[in-house]
Amino acid sequence: MISKLHYISTEKKDKNHLQHIKEACEAGCRWIQLRAKEVSTEEYIALGKQAKEITDQYNAILLINDKPEVALAINAHGVHVGKEDSSPALAREILGSDKIIGGTANTIEDIQRLFDFGVDYIGLGPFRFTQTKKKLSPILGLEGYQSLLDQCKERGIDTPIIAIGGIETTDVKDILSTGVFGVAVSGLIANADQPSSTVSALEVELEM
Template structure:
């Protein structure tokens, strides 16, 4: 079931020139030819994923503390998903909530050599503050899947992130 869904999503991503990262499932990422995989702290070894996927695929990892950030850099992640900002319905076992102040404490002025994306309960109203703290970008899911007008919410995120540079698709 997950593989069939992943294959459909991959086709959509190809149509729209989007990067496709599979969450928590290395085998599915490999089988469907995804651009990469994102692994939580309990989802397996980054080194093992790199061995399986090779160096041309993207591997991201979750972090919630300064130690996790350092760990993910040392493991060779291509990017880090840091969070959660606030409560989200898309995860059952949430790490401690960071809030904007937590992002500021963990990111502002810190030399993290890979992109750090804010995750967990993010709305368009959070983007400016998160970027000011040092977040490279955001990763969202629930706010889009739960929206009645998905196209509009995606447009709002694009406007918040990129301003007038957004594609009007």
């Protein structure tokens, strides 16, 4: 079952990926994506092993962003591939049929391609501008989501859609009203003074 709340790791000056992941797990997140962009494969594997030790303690799902070979090496639950990363087909070939594969989309063509492949969920965004991602696709906003979800309905696309990109707690209800399944956040939890309160508020909005 795909979670309605995804946490994507980030790194700040005062805290690294592992510290943020531990905080997110402590706060109640049970779907974690380790997203370390500028590291070697060897460093990614080492980081992934430590991240999995944390997520295992909380019975949380751990996905690796971008690199299926890293997910394989640490026996993560799956991988999330971006538009410019490994293809879902290659990820499936590397990881096998029992692992989770998610993909990033920004257009109906992206969504259709991922649906045809058979990904487990689709990360659709960005909702608004975010500094977390360097190569940002065109902003969608509520109107963009509504248009794309309407087209999904017309095409019979029923893959769970996860909204991502600068989402605040107060955005969630409106986003879900478009037909989106859930949300992915990063800075919202990482920058929170009390991550547990933020996660609780998100869960209320998501009615998890």
